[in-house]
Amino acid sequence: MPNTRREFLQSSAALAMMGAASATSLVAESSSPAHVRAAAPASFDAQANPAQNSESEIQIPKVKFGNVEISRLVLGSNPFYGFAHYNNNFAASMREWYTQDMVCEVMHRANGYGINAFNYVNMGRAPEDFARFQAEGGQMHLIAQVTAADDAAAMIARFKPLALQRRGEEIDAAFRNGTLSGEREWCKMARGLGVLVGVGTHKPEVIELVEEEGWDIDFYAGCVYNRTRSEEEWRQVLNGELLEMPRDIYLQSDPPRIYKVMRQTSKPCFAFKILAAGRVADKDVEQAFRTAYSSIKPSDAVYVGMFPRFKDELKQNVEIVHGILSAA
Numbered sequence: 001m002p003n004t005r006r007e008f009l010q011s012s013a014a015l016a017m018m019g020a021a022s023a024t025s026l027v028a029e030s031s032s033p034a035h036v037r038a039a040a041p042a043s044f045d046a047q048a049n050p051a052q053n054s055e056s057e058i059q060i061p062k063v064k065f066g067n068v069e070i071s072r073l074v075l076g077s078n079p080f081y082g083f084a085h086y087n088n089n090f091a092a093s094m095r096e097w098y099t100q101d102m103v104c105e106v107m108h109r110a111n112g113y114g115i116n117a118f119n120y121v122n123m124g125r126a127p128e129d130f131a132r133f134q135a136e137g138g139q140m141h142l143i144a145q146v147t148a149a150d151d152a153a154a155m156i157a158r159f160k161p162l163a164l165q166r167r168g169e170e171i172d173a174a175f176r177n178g179t180l181s182g183e184r185e186w187c188k189m190a191r192g193l194g195v196l197v198g199v200g201t202h203k204p205e206v207i208e209l210v211e212e213e214g215w216d217i218d219f220y221a222g223c224v225y226n227r228t229r230s231e232e233e234w235r236q237v238l239n240g241e242l243l244e245m246p247r248d249i250y251l252q253s254d255p256p257r258i259y260k261v262m263r264q265t266s267k268p269c270f271a272f273k274i275l276a277a278g279r280v281a282d283k284d285v286e287q288a289f290r291t292a293y294s295s296i297k298p299s300d301a302v303y304v305g306m307f308p309r310f311k312d313e314l315k316q317n318v319e320i321v322h323g324i325l326s327a328a
Contacts, residue, residue, distance in 0.1 A: 058318055059114035063299055063327045064266060066162060066196045067220070070117040070141050072293075073109050073321045074270060076305030078277075085248050085266045085277035086229070096303070097309045103129045106306060106314060107138055113318045119165075119221075119272070119303045120144040130159065143221075143270070145200065146190070156193055163196035165221050171201045172228040178274055187217050198270075202228045204261040207270070211265055221270040221303065224255040224292070250276040253270055259295035271296055272303040277309075286320050293324050 062069040078085070080103050082095035107118070118140040120130065133140070142161035147153050149172050155161065166186060174180045183199075199210055202223035210217070216224045222285045227248055229237065234246045243249055255274075262269040273294040275285060292302050 005300055019286070038299050055114070056112050056318075058322045060263075060321055062116075063268075063301060064066060065117075065141075065301075068141060068162065069070060069164055070301065071115045072300050072301040072325060073115055074117040074119055074143065074303045075107065075115050075140070076119050076272065076303040077126065079104075079305040079307040081121070081124050081126065083121075085273075086279075087245075090278075092308060093309070096184070097307075100125065100129050100132060104133045104136060104138070106308065107133050107140065108136070109314055110306075111138055111140070113314070115140075115318075117143060117162075117169075117301075119140045120159070120161065122147070122150050127158065143198070152190055153193060156195060161195060163198055163219065164190045164193070165198040165219075166190075166202050168200035168202050168221065169228070171199055171206060172203055174226075175203065175206050175209070176230060180206075185217055187215055187277070191216055197289070202226050204258040207258070207261045207265065217267070219268040219270065220262070220265065221272060222258045223273045224258050225250045225273055225276055226254050227273075228257075248277070255291070255295070259292075262296050262300060269296060269300045270303050271300065272304055274304065278307075285316075289317070289320050293321075293328070 010271050021278055060071040060073045063072050077083075080098050082091040082098070084091040084094055091150055093186050116139065118130075120126065120140075120142045122144065130140075130142075141163075142159055143163045144155055144159070144161040146155070146164050147167050152164055155164075163286060166183060171180075171183055174183045174298045177204055183286040185201065197216070197219055198219040198230075199206070199215070200221040200223075201207060204222070207220050207222060210220075227250065229249075231242060232247055233248065235242055237251070250273075259271070262271065271292050274288050276288075280288045289302075296302075306317065308314050
């Protein structure tokens with residue numbers, strides 16, 4: 001505490017100045033747009049942003065897919081709409097930060113790094129966000145996930161996707177219920193719409209079965225972690241125990257199983273959740289990318305969602321992937 005009246009007055013004046021400065025800062029913050037107040041990292045700025053599709057020096061290598069070439073790093077959609085696969089607070093943080101402005105900003109930046117493919121999901125605000133991105137000059141080949149509620153023909157009419165991918169949740173549920181024949185019929189219907197057709201799954205045994213039965217499809221999308229085991233299956237894996245949120249348990253022993261199956265099929269494959277929905281520690285992210293690309297075929301690619309709110313994940317991931325693939 002101050003020992004004299006003069007010291008007391010000096011301390012009071014300093015505190016008053018600090019308070020005034022804080023008040024000014026708060027006023028300025030409250031008058032800013034919401035997506036600016038949800039501050040991105042310092043590296044996520046205009047200088048780092050390859051604006052409106054201008055190219056960065058770093059470009060993601062491409063691979064043939066159908067009649068076009070797509071980037072071997074495909075932009076995922078889960079973080080855009082709060083599909084965190086972690087907990088409700090993290091999901092809410094994603095939804096709060098990812099306004100339409102930010103979704104379009106990240107997609108334009110991805111374009112600037114040569115990412116020209118997007119694993120689109122037709123939910124919530126996604127159609128409006130993608131329409132705005134296109135209106136602003138953005139270009140992405142869509143590999144569109146199709147849920148049981150989606151009208152595939154309407155999706156094709158609106159966005160002209162390169163490919164339709166039956167979502168893994170539907171495929172895995174059908175596999176568990178013994179109704180995969182219905183999903184095979186869906187693939188036949190999608191083939192008639194004139195697009196590439198794929199099957200998504202979280203289970204390596206699904207890919208093995210589809211291959212064995214010779215479905216008329218063009219590609220697979222495989223989650224490297226089998227997160228759709230039933231509760232009974234989890235109890236078998238965990239010696240009778242069941243963890244909280246059993247739909248989002250990620251076993252380190254899972255990735256080698258599905259990578260092996262992906263290498264065995266001649267069809268192109270897309271690996272997803274290679275970072276275990278954010279569970280991989282920062283220091284291990286590069287190794288997870290290295291493991292993915294060394295474990296899949298040269299004709300394969302990966303889907304990765306980005307959430308650059310606290311660090312510039314987009315730039316970091318691009319630099320890692322560019323370094324790995326350029327040295328291959």
